Amino acid sequence: MNSKTQTNSTKEKMKHGWDVFIMRMGKLAEQRHMSSLRDGFALIVPLIIAASVGVICMTFVFGWWDTVSTSILGWITMGIPNQTVTNAGGTIVFVNGSIAHQISTVGTFIFYTIWKGIFNYLSIFVTLTISYSFARIKNIKDPFIASLIGLGGFMIFSYGSADMFGTGGMLVSILASLLSMELYSVFENNKKLELNLPAGVPPAVARSFSKLFPTIFTLLIFIAIQAPFIIFRHVFTWLPTGDAFGIGHTISIAVQAPFMSLIENQTGSLSLGLVYATFSALLWFFGIHGTNVLTAVFSPVALVALANNQLYLETGGVDGSISAFADGTNDAFVFFGGVGSTLALVLVGLLFSKKADTREIIKFGGAPALFNINEPLIFGVPLILNFKYVVPFIIIQPLLFFITWFAIEVLKWVPPVIVKIPWTTPVGIGGFLATSSWQGIILSLMNFSIACLIYAPFVLIANKSAKKNGEELVSIDYKGGWQKFTAKITNKKVVKKGGE
Numbered sequence: 001m002n003s004k005t006q007t008n009s010t011k012e013k014m015k016h017g018w019d020v021f022i023m024r025m026g027k028l029a030e031q032r033h034m035s036s037l038r039d040g041f042a043l044i045v046p047l048i049i050a051a052s053v054g055v056i057c058m059t060f061v062f063g064w065w066d067t068v069s070t071s072i073l074g075w076i077t078m079g080i081p082n083q084t085v086t087n088a089g090g091t092i093v094f095v096n097g098s099i100a101h102q103i104s105t106v107g108t109f110i111f112y113t114i115w116k117g118i119f120n121y122l123s124i125f126v127t128l129t130i131s132y133s134f135a136r137i138k139n140i141k142d143p144f145i146a147s148l149i150g151l152g153g154f155m156i157f158s159y160g161s162a163d164m165f166g167t168g169g170m171l172v173s174i175l176a177s178l179l180s181m182e183l184y185s186v187f188e189n190n191k192k193l194e195l196n197l198p199a200g201v202p203p204a205v206a207r208s209f210s211k212l213f214p215t216i217f218t219l220l221i222f223i224a225i226q227a228p229f230i231i232f233r234h235v236f237t238w239l240p241t242g243d244a245f246g247i248g249h250t251i252s253i254a255v256q257a258p259f260m261s262l263i264e265n266q267t268g269s270l271s272l273g274l275v276y277a278t279f280s281a282l283l284w285f286f287g288i289h290g291t292n293v294l295t296a297v298f299s300p301v302a303l304v305a306l307a308n309n310q311l312y313l314e315t316g317g318v319d320g321s322i323s324a325f326a327d328g329t330n331d332a333f334v335f336f337g338g339v340g341s342t343l344a345l346v347l348v349g350l351l352f353s354k355k356a357d358t359r360e361i362i363k364f365g366g367a368p369a370l371f372n373i374n375e376p377l378i379f380g381v382p383l384i385l386n387f388k389y390v391v392p393f394i395i396i397q398p399l400l401f402f403i404t405w406f407a408i409e410v411l412k413w414v415p416p417v418i419v420k421i422p423w424t425t426p427v428g429i430g431g432f433l434a435t436s437s438w439q440g441i442i443l444s445l446m447n448f449s450i451a452c453l454i455y456a457p458f459v460l461i462a463n464k465s466a467k468k469n470g471e472e473l474v475s476i477d478y479k480g481g482w483q484k485f486t487a488k489i490t491n492k493k494v495v496k497k498g499g500e
Helices: 003-030 032-061 072-077 099-119 122-137 143-158 167-188 203-209 212-235 247-264 266-285 290-314 329-333 342-352 356-370 375-380 390-410 429-435 438-468 478-499
Strands: 084-086 092-094
Touching: 032 072, 032 099, 032 122, 032 167, 032 290, 072 092, 072 099, 092 099, 099 122, 099 290, 122 143, 122 167, 122 290, 143 167, 143 212, 143 247, 167 212, 167 247, 167 290, 212 247, 247 266, 247 290, 266 290, 266 329, 266 390, 329 390, 329 429, 329 438, 342 356, 342 375, 342 390, 342 438, 356 375, 390 438, 429 438
Parallel strands: none
Antiparallel strands: 084 092
16 A cells, blocks of 8 residues: 555545544434433523622622622712722722621622522523423423422432532432432333322312322432432441431532532643634534533533622632632633634625625624624534634634633633523623622623734635636725714714704
């Protein structure tokens, strides 16, 4: 075999291997357990955002967590004597006992209820949503009742211990949800276990009792799984007392705790962030919805990191830990315009692209990209399998995450993300809301500027390639465009003044 033939054979093997990888990633995204996790966490997002609105009100409005200098109440009272003071650490705080301090305390605890009321019971909500999603995938007749059975399984596994109801029981809730729906679907499909009540029984009662035996048998299996752990605990009486035992706590201690320790150190947090940022873009480049594939795996970790950030600030650094991998970090500082930071391509394209078709698509897709909706650009430019833009599309995200991680965890110049912002939040605003700090605005705009600088040379290279290939080009009249823009502004002022 000559060298040329061997080279071609190697290329074919590599291409085949990559094709197999992409195919398997596509199947993984549609695998029923992964789909139920993805959909379950998607259903919980409105609750997380609602809790985050409470955090925004506590910080941005009432100046909690040492955010007086960036809060509305702080701005109002800074000019009033005896209301604010700079402490020994150089942080502006409310004077203890002042009117501003009392307003801040009352306002904070009003919105504290929605934040703690959701995050302290997050695993319960997650159990319900994942069970519901999996029940629908498995075509269970009544997904709502099924989700309650999933919650029952979680309660058995967690031994009803409140310390498992928050993010500490996240992995247990996932396992309980998936296992309960697998078992319940088997029992529900067994017609012999269906209980048919007389026609005179109210529909709601008949509906509930028809699932009685599948429910009992499902939960009995959960009890059987839990029983050895309880027996073990009572045989070995030297173990610590309390309710912190059983399969749920065993899973939490043996499996979840070591995994979650990744987000509690800088190396682990950086590694998780780089893997997510790189592969979400890489998969999208090959036409696979990368965020859908990865969300099921990374969302539980990111939610725990967000809760840890909040706890760290709430307790003044006594509990919790700072992590740049918190849910909301990518939306605020990395995914500008969506995966690939394509909003930067919109701005750079409008300024420098001479390709007529690209400019039209960018004009059409620019407005949605402001709110991080970039499907028009992904499929229109296109960016999928477009090797002219493969480098910026894939490398920008890990680079921006590294910068964000460095600013938050190493320099500690930017406060950690404490708010799960809506993913449609525009650049700059998202950085402020996510961290309740002016530093968040600067980091967001700085990262966006870096993304623009990286895209710029590739847009210019695309222009040269289009010219060489005889594609339709347009000339860019910067001076004329600026004159038209200023004329519109002037005319608006004139019309407004004339109307007055």
